[in-house]
Amino acid sequence: MNNSDLSEANLTGASWEEVDLTQVNLRQTNLTDATIEDANLAEAEFDRTIMPDGTIRNSQ
Numbered sequence: 001m002n003n004s005d006l007s008e009a010n011l012t013g014a015s016w017e018e019v020d021l022t023q024v025n026l027r028q029t030n031l032t033d034a035t036i037e038d039a040n041l042a043e044a045e046f047d048r049t050i051m052p053d054g055t056i057r058n059s060q
Helices: none
Strands: 015-017 035-037 055-057
Touching: none
Parallel strands: 015 035, 035 055
Antiparallel strands: none
16 A cells, blocks of 8 residues: 555544555544554655544554
8 A cells, every 4th residue: 555645535443454554645534443553654644634542553
């Protein structure tokens, strides 16, 4: 998923494990209750991302 544009997407409850999110655009994305674990987040953009009760674990 690297270099993807997910801006303004509704990803409520998403569960991502061991995914490459390098340079992904998550601006204004809804990640409520989402889990991102063991992911590569190098240069990912999180500007105004909504993430109440979301979790990021063991990610770089």
